Amino acid sequence: MLNALESTELAYGGVQGSAAESLTDAQREEAEELFEQAEERAAAYDSSVRTALEVGPPGEVIVEYAEEHDVDHIIMGSHGRSGLSRIVVGSVAETVVRNAPITVTIAR
16 A cells, blocks of 8 residues: 655745644644554454555556566556646646556546
8 A cells, every 4th residue: 555645845835944844743633643544444453564655756656666576566546626727726647657667446
């Protein structure tokens, strides 16, 4: 399970100092909570899950991580935005699908 944490400078237009650190800390804490939940669910099925937290543009981070760690399939969620909101906001899922050298499954 990979959580791609976007840099606060990229995500919040140059937030700096303690405000940026607080945002990053809160995002890291949220990621750790998600990891704990995933590990608990996997354990309930007598299985395990590997977790990783990477910082950078999510689409690029996901593709790079998959290439560097010999991943054979990417499964990711999508917000399902369409039209103008997709163009304005951008699409991590689209970036991954276009650039990943492996199969990508997207779920809404």
